[in-house]
Amino acid sequence: MPEAEVEKELTHPFAKRSSKSKEPDEELRWLRTYSQKHYAKVLKEIDRIMGDEESALYLASRHLIKAGGKLFRPSFVLFGCEAVGGDSEKALPIAAAAELAHVASLIHDDIIDKDDLRRGVPAVHVKFGVPLAILAGNLLIFKAFHSLTRVADTLGSDKVVKLLDVYCRTSIVMDQGEYIDIAPSDTYSTMEEYLDMTAKKTGWAFKGALEVGAIAGGGTEEEIKALSEYGLLFGMAFQIRDDVIGTLGKPSEIGKPTSDILRSRKTFMVTHALQEADRRDRIKLLKILKEKASGKAQEVVDILTKYDSFGHAEAKITKLIEKAKSNLSILKNTLAKKFLLKIADLLSERPLTILTAPHYP
Ligand code: IPE
Ligand code: IPE
């Protein structure tokens, strides 16, 4: 990966906007504090699950946990529980499981995508080698399953079966999403295929987190469905935002490579431009992407800009977020609901790295 190429500032329609970003206001401060409400407890629970074994396998498994992520998935489990009036203390092992499974997916995803930076540190396969990284991912997946079984004492075995069902169905769909993402594509996907991949790859992770949280909290069918639907749409918007920052951001700001162009990733913008471009630009764009041509990233951004693909990405995020939020109207007013509404609004404006991720400025 020609690092200099990726770090080079690309000029794009939002350059001005990001440099003019507002100082944290009251709203942002509240969101920042509230998003971290459960962090300490989740990390303590994860520490307990991972124990103190010092073998290379365990060091590799703890590598990204120690680097610190935004912890959205475990937080969403707990907010899902609170949003239906449940006691989120009881859902802590479920929240920890969501983060462990997510970290496993990141480890495997970085091997698949050949990305070498994650959460501001070397990817697990870079630091520990591919074989150990595969095993570490597997270990985390089974630690997550094991953690789910722990709530039998507090929530009952019937609930554990329900949770395992959601957990497995979610993971199976996410795996299909990753498969669509890596499937060789000479012609690139249609927008319909892109949205299907995005729903499966990322939407379902947020859907699953809120769903298990709401089940643990004793939510009604209607409440569980509302939170699941919110999660699916929020997660899709989250992935499109990730596509934008993976194309235009800087590794030092987001803690992972911004290599989507050089890696010829199936992003929202590329999918949109290939759909809208005239024949000449389409051929040019496909050629650059297929050759993974170093030094041509700006040309790609110029084509994406010409067809307003970034504008369409923003419009799609806004639309998904509005629809996501509308699902929450049936829920009682709680702080958890307020948080879910506000974090959705924030995502429609900017990357959520602004909330947390201690290493990223
Ligand atoms: C990264 O998820 C993978 C995507 C679905 C885009 P996050 O952006 O939540 O990553 P961490 O957990 O904070 O590192
Ligand atoms: C995100 O995949 C979905 C996962 C299951 C990790 P991406 O490849 O789009 O996400 P990043 O950019 O590596 O975090």
Ligand code: MG
């Ligand atoms: Mg990736």
